[in-house]
Amino acid sequence: MKKIIIYTTSWCPWCQKTKKFLENLGYSYEERNVELNPEWGKELIEKSGQMGVPVTLIIDENGKEKLVIGYDPLSLKEALE
């Protein structure tokens, strides 16, 4: 089963949209709000090489990681296939 991690901030509407999108497709995810833990902020920048949220990290059964930057339903669907 794929593991999904979403990097967010508290007031970011695109983060809420991304979470809702995944919920509607029946996926569960782990949320890492970078405001609550600065380590997650560093992790976000290291993984994605940028400073915007949301970022969705999808880790497949073999540990292979895919990143989707921003609220991007088409890329999310593709990355989850």
Place this chain on the structure above:
Amino acid sequence: MIYDSIIIGASAGGISSAIYLKRQGLNFIMIAKDIGGEMALSGIVENYPGFPRTTGFELAEKFEEHLKSYGVEPIIDEVIKVEKEENIFKVQTKSNNLYFSKTLILATGATPKKLNIPGENEFYHKGVSYCSVCDMPLFKGKTVAIIGGGNSALEAGIMASNICLKAYIVNKNPVFKGDKILVEEVSKKENVEIIYNALTQEIYGDEFVKGIKYLDKNTNEIKDLKVDGVFIHIGLKLNSEMIPDEWKVKNEFGEIIVNKFCETNVPGFFAAGDVTDFPHKQIGIAVGQGIAAGLGVINYLNKNKI
């Protein structure tokens, strides 16, 4: 197939039109890049009647729920071209689909305007952001520049004062266009410095933003600010590029000129919400215009028997 109507946009205006068309039993589709549009990004909303305090996101969710309760599912795509041949509108999308209709409602709203200066695209999400509520928390303890002179820039300044070490508000004008109450609040913040008459010229950095250069219009000198982030809040750009200039329905700002019934000079073409030339860009006004456009379409189809 020729639809009775095509609604472009699925935010406050488009959804309001759709509810009225559906209740009238018209055969129509909605095409939108996203449901909720700019409304979903509005932050706290306290001026929409019936909802004393909500967020743009929550309100957009309610609108979507209402739309879907009528079984209307917008097509997620981007309209790139619109034409009118005889009495039929031809709508082409980015995914290369063509749709035909007897009437058209444009409710595409607006998106944040760009500065169009060197470094802006290169450092997008590498320090450059158009969404303070999203990305400001990533600049905790850092220094940021906020570009703009309206309410959004002032609100970003207040937000930055609570999160960042230091914030500059870089305003190209000698005064703020925003609300007096916000200007007063920002002026009290010790870690917020306002720079007036400053025209931002360039955003620079290496992997991430390191600073900006601006023209000081008082001295005509180029000055440098060392910052880690740049938040751009310089207003909105109307999403009306797909409407042909030869229709002569756009004003100098790209707004669609409508009358009080939300009709344009092109028969069968209506517009609603922020994309129109109505001076106030408000969710409540977009709703009212969406309803007027929806009723206008119904009236037009009845009158013209097409």
